[in-house]
Amino acid sequence: MAESTDCHKAQQDFPKVLILKPIPFINLVGEQYFASNKFTFVEAYDSSLPLHQFLSTHSPSIKAILSSVGAPPITSDILHLLPEVGLVVTTSVGLNQVDLLECRRRGIKVANAGSIFSDDVADFAVGLLIDVLRKVSASDGYVRKGLWATKGDYPLGSKLGGKRIGIVGLGNIGFAVAKRLEAFRCSISYNSRKRKPHVSYPFYESVCELAANCDVLVICCELTDHTHHMINKEVLSALGKEGVIVNIGRGAIINEKEMVQCLVQGEIAGAGLDVFENEPDVPLELFAMDNVVLSPHVAVFTPESFLDLRDLVVGNLEAFFSNKPLLSKFGDW
Numbered sequence: 084m085a086e087s088t089d090c091h092k093a094q095q096d097f098p099k100v101l102i103l104k105p106i107p108f109i110n111l112v113g114e115q116y117f118a119s120n121k122f123t124f125v126e127a128y129d130s131s132l133p134l135h136q137f138l139s140t141h142s143p144s145i146k147a148i149l150s151s152v153g154a155p156p157i158t159s160d161i162l163h164l165l166p167e168v169g170l171v172v173t174t175s176v177g178l179n180q181v182d183l184l185e186c187r188r189r190g191i192k193v194a195n196a197g198s199i200f201s202d203d204v205a206d207f208a209v210g211l212l213i214d215v216l217r218k219v220s221a222s223d224g225y226v227r228k229g230l231w232a233t234k235g236d237y238p239l240g241s242k243l244g245g246k247r248i249g250i251v252g253l254g255n256i257g258f259a260v261a262k263r264l265e266a267f268r269c270s271i272s273y274n275s276r277k278r279k280p281h282v283s284y285p286f287y288e289s290v291c292e293l294a295a296n297c298d299v300l301v302i303c304c305e306l307t308d309h310t311h312h313m314i315n316k317e318v319l320s321a322l323g324k325e326g327v328i329v330n331i332g333r334g335a336i337i338n339e340k341e342m343v344q345c346l347v348q349g350e351i352a353g354a355g356l357d358v359f360e361n362e363p364d365v366p367l368e369l370f371a372m373d374n375v376v377l378s379p380h381v382a383v384f385t386p387e388s389f390l391d392l393r394d395l396v397v398g399n400l401e402a403f404f405s406n407k408p409l410l411s412k413f414g415d416w
């Protein structure tokens with residue numbers, strides 16, 4: 084009994100890591116998955132207090148925040164309420180939910196999921212593309228509805244080999260997509276913030292020009308002020324009537340209204356979409372289209388990768404609390 088009280092007391096003295104919303108898919112592994120003997124979690128979502136009151140109450144002991152996709156954004160308001168926070172760690176690769184400028188201004192370190200999901204996301208992007216081109220999901224639906232027997236053959240899909248692929252955002256994920264599609268004998272070109280000095284794929288400074296010279300656009304970039312709605316009607320029209328778009332980045336990189344309009348009017352041929360502007364809401368028009376493949380933001384990882392995620396998240400937090408270099412530090416501050 085004395086031991087467990089000591090243990091409880093010791094835990095109370097651990098530095099606290101705030102979690103604002105349960106981590107997606109944590110049910111696969113259980114809450115204790117990210118536990119450590121160097122810190123303890125404070126779960127705002129378990130409290131009946133309004134968030135601001137909860138944060139003010141715990142503010143002196145909260146030293147770090149663990150954030151994830153779909154969690155409330157880490158805004159300057161939240162950081163203002165938590166002056167002791169020195170680290171934001173995310174279970175995601177994307178950091179659009181974190182006010183990075185404010186983190187930099189306050190000297191708060193940031194660490195994301197680095198490249199541990201790149202293979203999973205790239206596999207999924209290629210899967211979506213093959214599905215759209217070869218109509219895998221659509222023909223599955225045709226067979227299941229008994230239409231093969233009553234209506235006969237289903238229309239053939241289009242060949243992947245030889246397609247001209249435009250990668251938007253040639254980071255770890257974009258590069259992994261490119262490597263996979265090269266193996267299918269596709270030609271690759273890309274758009275990125277800057278030309279990559281050691282990459283031989285043709286570079287297009289304008290995403291519209293890239294689209295005009297490709298059959299497929301695969302969106303792999305981050306969502307930032309610069310990339311918000313970067314893929315609009317003009318870009319989609321440049322991609323053309325035979326063109327296909329795949330998005331495994333963030334929904335708001337595409338102007339969703341304009342994309343839906345282009346699909347409805349046949350101005351592009353199809354889309355493979357894992358991400359949407361207002362998740363989990365998906366534009367209803369897309370449900371009826373068999374040239375569109377939809378998935379609920381699941382490209383990111385597999386249960387197998389959860390083990391790597393644990394090592395990275397706990398490793399980053401333990402490094403921070405031991406004054407050691409972070410494992411996947413983001414930014415130059």
Ligand SMILES: O=CC(=O)O
Nearest residue numbers: 152175176177383
């Ligand atoms: O979308 C998922 C991520 O950014 O990790």
